[in-house]
Amino acid sequence: MDTEILSVVLQRWEVVDSLREEPKDKRALVGDVDCSRSTVDRAVRELESIGVVEYREGDHGVTPLGETVASGLEALVETVERRIELEPFLEWIPEGEFDLGLEHLSGAELWVPEPGDPWAMVNRHVAALEAADDVRCVLPLTGLHAYEAVYEGVVAGGRAELIVSPDVARTFRTDPAYADMTAELATTGRYRLSRYDGSIPYFVGLLDDIVQIGVDEAGEPRALLETTDPEARRWAEGEIEAYERDGTRVDLSVDLPADPSTDSPRTGS
Template identity: 40%
Template sequence: MSAIDTIELLARSEHRVRILDLLCENGTLEKHVLGDRIDASRTTIGRNLDALEEQGWVSRTNGTCTITRQGELVAEAFADLVSEVELTDKLRSFMRWVPDDTLDLDLSLLAESKITLAQPGDPYAMINKQVQLIKETEWYRVVLPFTGLHATEAANEQIVGNGAEGELVVEPDIAELYCSAQEYADLWGEMEATGRLELFAYDGTLPYSLGVFDDTVQIVVAEDDEPRALLETTNETVREWALEQYRRYKRHADGFSVS
């Protein structure tokens, strides 16, 4: 059998996977114990044990089933494969909008992340989630290729009204908007006046919105400045990565003022 055939032999039967998992956990089990823990007939269990034994993954002696070292390796590798596929499925709706080669991060670190998408009945789900986090944040660092008045109002409320502190790195057209559009200029001007806000213009294109809000990281990916997916995580390694990304963009940005 080829490697693909061998994988298929295991993947097409949840009972075989379950048997290997149970034997991995316990090393050795009586056949009747397997029957008690698996929702299948004795005939089905016996037939699947035959297949596993034929592959050298399980050995049987007088009704006792023992996993072999080869079986342990296969079970561990298969579990890793399942985890990778599950992670890929989870991240698909987010990663499809990430520009190629711009997310230099071990994706396994995002296994516990939460993804929010615009929904037919809730088109502002991402915006609402981001605004809510801003309203709860005391310290933030954000890289911003697009903007919105609702989030700006929330930032103003936190910095002016609640003593929060922040820094933003934005694209040049966003910097121009903040300075020229009165509704933005008034809000950012008030924030600047507190001494707790710094603004920087990055001379280039930013691939996505990346923000560190206290202990939480948010990444918002967009298409033509239209947000498509928001990913949120509290993974500390991802937070360290996000802060380094922020510092990298800031090093290539110039400070500016809206006043």
């Protein structure tokens, strides 16, 4: 796209935007954009000279080229704004590891540490778990409050499928704070635990209709995204299924010896 066209359209955006709504004569245009007649005259001449605006049947209107340029600029601005808005989340994801289009996160809510509430994202994650009947998650780290919410939900009749790192799987089975809950969950028939031996760069969760995506830095939660976008849900389902396919189902009927000398793995709540 010609840089001169882009520059002029950006400089004269108010006029272009007004004429996109409907063609107008200059008097109506002056009233709509709240500019002087001389400014509008100059803007229209510049836009006509680059083929973005044309005069027809007594009014000025946007040409097909003008509409294409304006639509493209709007999309670009939206993408940049979305990227800036999501940067507190995206900055913690390794390059090339996240392939969900940002357009599917336009309505997402973002939780990050706040002064006086450094665990805002963890608290939101736990609250969503407490309200969910059907939980499917890929977890690079764990937290006791979150696991308690999963436990209470399954015992009450819900279902949970967790795909976790080897360290988290061992914690669930051998750490005294988790082991009794895991043993009881295993008897319900509504709890499934799988181990994934590769890297899990971020948390992905489906909690009923909610998609959650969480990021951390060396075990410290940094941000949580939440959305109900249908395309984001399809993406999350694909992510979870891929981890499940490449993971190993944990046989909870086989006891592991407790290892009290081993600290719990990266914990998030």
